[in-house]
Amino acid sequence: MRRLILGLAILLASLHSVPAADLVRGKKVMGMCQVCHGKDGVAPLLEAPNLAGQKETYLVKALMDYKTGVRQNEQMTVVASGLEDADIANVAAYYASIPFTVGPLP
Structure with a gap:
């Protein structure tokens, strides 16, 4: 039991040390995404x-799967393969x- 508690404490401490995603950088990376996925x-x-x-x-996960070839789509594979892992985290966070709101279809 003591090992379990120690392990959980270490895990929680490591989660707090992960740097937060950079939304400003994510918005810059999103520039190439907005043609298909929209500015908003x-x-x-x-x-x-x-x-959104x-x-x-x-x-x-989706972007990493496109980047590694686990998920296939010609356009997304090209885009994702050019992204660093930090860019993927930033654009996902952005x-x-x-x-967003859900409304009737146009």
Whole structure:
């Protein structure tokens, strides 16, 4: 039991030492994403998903999967392969921070 508590304490301490994502940098990286996913995270193209308010962890995983080839899409693979891991974290945090509302389809 003592080892479990110690392990949890170490894990929690390490989580707090992870640097926060840089939303300003994420917005800069997002410049290349906005053609398909929109400046405000609402996609102007029907075949592109909306990213505003999406879960940050989902966006990081999706981008990492495109980058490593686990997930396949010609455009996304090209874009993601040129991103550093920090850029992926930043752009995911930026899109996740955009408030969104659900409404009727146009």
